[in-house]
Amino acid sequence: MVSGKKTKATRSSVAAARSSVVASKPKPWGTIIAVIAVLGLAGGVFGYAYSQIHANNVKEAALAKWKPSDTNKDPSTQLAGIVIKEYKGSRHVEPTQRVAYDQTPAFGGPHDSQWADCTGVVYDKAVRTENMVHGLEHGAVWIAYNPDQVKDDALNKLKAKAEGQQYTMLSPFPGLDKPISLQSWGHQLKVDNADDERIDQFISSLRRNPNTYPEVGASCENSQFLANPAPFVAEKPGADAVPMDGGKDESKTEGQQPNMSTPPPSGSASTPPSS
Amino acid sequence: MTSPEATETERPSGVARTLVITAAVLAVLLLGAAIGLLVKLPGSTTSAAPASGSVDVGFCQDMSVHHLQGIQMANIARDRTTDPDVRQLAFDIASTQLEQVGRMKGWLMMWNEHEQSPNGVYMSWMNDAGIHGHGATTAEPGKPLMPGMATTDELTKLRGLSGRDLEVYFLQLMIRHHTGGAPMAEFAAHRAGQPFVRTLADNMLKSQTSELDVMKDLLAKRGAAPLP
Numbered sequence: 064m065v066s067g068k069k070t071k072a073t074r075s076s077v078a079a080a081r082s083s084v085v086a087s088k089p090k091p092w093g094t095i096i097a098v099i100a101v102l103g104l105a106g107g108v109f110g111y112a113y114s115q116i117h118a119n120n121v122k123e124a125a126l127a128k129w130k131p132s133d134t135n136k137d138p139s140t141q142l143a144g145i146v147i148k149e150y151k152g153s154r155h156v157e158p159t160q161r162v163a164y165d166q167t168p169a170f171g172g173p174h175d176s177q178w179a180d181c182t183g184v185v186y187d188k189a190v191r192t193e194n195m196v197h198g199l200e201h202g203a204v205w206i207a208y209n210p211d212q213v214k215d216d217a218l219n220k221l222k223a224k225a226e227g228q229q230y231t232m233l234s235p236f237p238g239l240d241k242p243i244s245l246q247s248w249g250h251q252l253k254v255d256n257a258d259d260e261r262i263d264q265f266i267s268s269l270r271r272n273p274n275t276y277p278e279v280g281a282s283c284e285n286s287q288f289l290a291n292p293a294p295f296v297a298e299k300p301g302a303d304a305v306p307m308d309g310g311k312d313e314s315k316t317e318g319q320q321p322n323m324s325t326p327p328p329s330g331s332a333s334t335p336p337s338s
Numbered sequence: 339m340t341s342p343e344a345t346e347t348e349r350p351s352g353v354a355r356t357l358v359i360t361a362a363v364l365a366v367l368l369l370g371a372a373i374g375l376l377v378k379l380p381g382s383t384t385s386a387a388p389a390s391g392s393v394d395v396g397f398c399q400d401m402s403v404h405h406l407q408g409i410q411m412a413n414i415a416r417d418r419t420t421d422p423d424v425r426q427l428a429f430d431i432a433s434t435q436l437e438q439v440g441r442m443k444g445w446l447m448m449w450n451e452h453e454q455s456p457n458g459v460y461m462s463w464m465n466d467a468g469i470h471g472h473g474a475t476t477a478e479p480g481k482p483l484m485p486g487m488a489t490t491d492e493l494t495k496l497r498g499l500s501g502r503d504l505e506v507y508f509l510q511l512m513i514r515h516h517t518g519g520a521p522m523a524e525f526a527a528h529r530a531g532q533p534f535v536r537t538l539a540d541n542m543l544k545s546q547t548s549e550l551d552v553m554k555d556l557l558a559k560r561g562a563a564p565l566p
Contacts, residue, residue, distance in 0.1 A: 267452070286413070
């Protein structure tokens, strides 16, 4: 035991002595520090560049998810709670007529010939749905809010998303069943508060998405309407309202099947649609 | 003690030399990689579709929004004025800019990009790295989105005017609009990757400069001065 220990100690002291003889140099601290410093600096620069690019890429990827493209024609299908219905671009109604919309707020179907101006407009008062729907047909997103539930800060957040932003409109919608409801042609999403990230995702996915609205290239400008917006009508539409399919009165159908505008042979006018 | 030290400086051990050289190579590679990540050469994106956030995409998106407001103002003037010069000018501005917007939106569609900023941030592409734009603006209610643009209140005021007041205010707003948009066009005319984007931007710059002279002239004839 004792001898063993001694041997070890001797060996190590020999080794130490040897190394101090063979390689006995004082460590080149200057060089070591310089090398570490240069490497550290290079690593730092690279790390910074990488983290910036990486953060940017992550942001891009997050955005791309909600960006319409050839391979992702309607990104809104990934949104939790989205309601999608297919509506054809269509029939115009008179300023005095109502449409029996199948959704509240409506997001497709027959509409007034005057589209609500959607050049980034904040409507302070509630607007007639028949006009708003026409704005949707031109590619706009309509942000509707319940004026009893969305005020002050929350309302300002919505205004920032709409005011001056082309193809966007914001208006109160009295009696709305949720605080906020987003509409684009054939699409709707209801959310509870203005901070919900799905609001921006909905806008990114659907505003002027050429795959989801009927009249690509249509203008949002309508200063005539803006000067005097048609007011919201709270009463439910009556029996005389235009139905969602545009009704059987083909003479009022704009641009569709012009041949049908001639009066049908007697008897067939009241024939119910075959089912 | 002195002799081994001297020997050491004369012939540094192979290991140390290898380490230093490796470190140097590594450092150079890291720096090169970092530079590669950060630097985008102008014109380097000519073949492929430009990336989101690039000058090409940003310019087309933001200039479309800028133009659309110019068209809006010109249409208001054309609807309301009785003056043939102003009406002709308004038609010229609206039809030219609308056609240019169509070009830009067509390109954006080919590139699978939004027609306009999806998040209300504008001009973030007007810097070199494309990461933090020093010229970037974020939408705020009541404020113009980009330099030269009119606020909602100013547009409402324009809609309410007629006669000489309308002409003067329209010219003042449009002069400011053209002037404010010029730096964007200038930036894109030099920095866009796609030659056709550079050409359009350059063209805007030139045609709007001569249009500015016409408008200043029309304004002076009405005894008014541009907005401060």
